[in-house]
Amino acid sequence: MARQDDLDRFYGLLDDLEQRVGGTRKLKNCTGYMDWPDRGVYFFLEPGETRASTDQLRVTRVGTHAVSAGSSTSLWDRLKQHYGTGSGSSNHPHGGAHRGSVYRKRVGESIIEKHDLHDDYPDWDKRWSSVERERAEVRDEEYILERRVSTYIREQPFLWVNLDDEPSADSDRAYLEQNVIALLSNFDEQPIDPRGSGWLGRHSQSQAIRESGLWNVNHVDERYDSGFLDLLENAINGTTPP
Incomplete structure (x- = not known):
C-alpha cells in the first residue's frame, strides 16, 4: 500500500497547490506576460480522466526544462513550445x-x-x-x-511549482520530475488510477505511454524515492500565482 499512500499524498499536495495559485490554468488562456517563475516543474491534467476513488483529475504529463548545464530555457519557454504558434503567425x-x-x-x-x-x-x-x-x-x-x-x-488544465535551481541533470527539478513520473506510472505495475478507455494515449505507438498512462517515456519504468514528496511540499510553499 506504500505506493497508494504516496499517490494520495501527491494528489493532496496538488490540491494544496491548486488552491495556492488560484486554480489550474489552460495554455489557451496563458501568455508570456504573466509572472511565471524562471524555473519550475509542470503537471498537465486530463479532462475526463479522474482518479479511481475521487473526481480529482489525473496527471498525464510531467515536465521541466533547463536540466543541461548552461541552459537558459525558462518555464514559459517550455510551455510555449507545447502551446505552439499564436494567432499572429502569418x-x-x-x-x-x-x-x-x-x-x-x-x-x-x-x-x-x-x-x-x-x-x-x-x-x-x-x-x-x-x-x-x-x-x-x-x-x-x-x-x-x-x-x-x-x-x-491547450485544453489540458495544468499546475506548476516554482523550483529555481541551477540547470543540471542533478538539479532538484530533474529529481522531482523523474520521481513524480515513476510514482504515477503504471508501467509494469499493478494499475492504480487506471486510465479510461477514451484516453488518447491508448493509441500511442509507444508501449511506455500506453502502459504508464502518461505522455512521458523517460522514467516510467523506474523506482521512485518518496523523499521527493517533501521537496514538492516545500516547492509548493514557495509558489505564487503568475
Missing part, C-alpha cells in the same frame, strides 16, 4: 512545431494512429535531418495536424 496560426516538443509529437502520433492518418503525415516521426523534402512543403502538409495537437494540449 503562415500557420495556432499550429506548432512538434519537432521542438516531444509532448506535441506524441499527441500527434496518437491522433495519427487513432484515425489511421499515416498516409497523410508520412514525415511526422522524422527529424528534419531525415526529411528529404522541402521544409516549407512538410510544414504546410502537417499544419492541420499541428492545429489539432494545439487544440488538444
Whole structure:
C-alpha cells in the first residue's frame, strides 16, 4: 500500500497547490506576460480522466526544462513550445512545431494512429535531418495536424511549482520530475488510477505511454524515492500565482 499512500499524498499536495495559485490554468488562456517563475516543474491534467476513488483529475504529463548545464530555457519557454504558434503567425496560426516538443509529437502520433492518418503525415516521426523534402512543403502538409495537437494540449488544465535551481541533470527539478513520473506510472505495475478507455494515449505507438498512462517515456519504468514528496511540499510553499 506504500505506493497508494504516496499517490494520495501527491494528489493532496496538488490540491494544496491548486488552491495556492488560484486554480489550474489552460495554455489557451496563458501568455508570456504573466509572472511565471524562471524555473519550475509542470503537471498537465486530463479532462475526463479522474482518479479511481475521487473526481480529482489525473496527471498525464510531467515536465521541466533547463536540466543541461548552461541552459537558459525558462518555464514559459517550455510551455510555449507545447502551446505552439499564436494567432499572429502569418503562415500557420495556432499550429506548432512538434519537432521542438516531444509532448506535441506524441499527441500527434496518437491522433495519427487513432484515425489511421499515416498516409497523410508520412514525415511526422522524422527529424528534419531525415526529411528529404522541402521544409516549407512538410510544414504546410502537417499544419492541420499541428492545429489539432494545439487544440488538444491547450485544453489540458495544468499546475506548476516554482523550483529555481541551477540547470543540471542533478538539479532538484530533474529529481522531482523523474520521481513524480515513476510514482504515477503504471508501467509494469499493478494499475492504480487506471486510465479510461477514451484516453488518447491508448493509441500511442509507444508501449511506455500506453502502459504508464502518461505522455512521458523517460522514467516510467523506474523506482521512485518518496523523499521527493517533501521537496514538492516545500516547492509548493514557495509558489505564487503568475
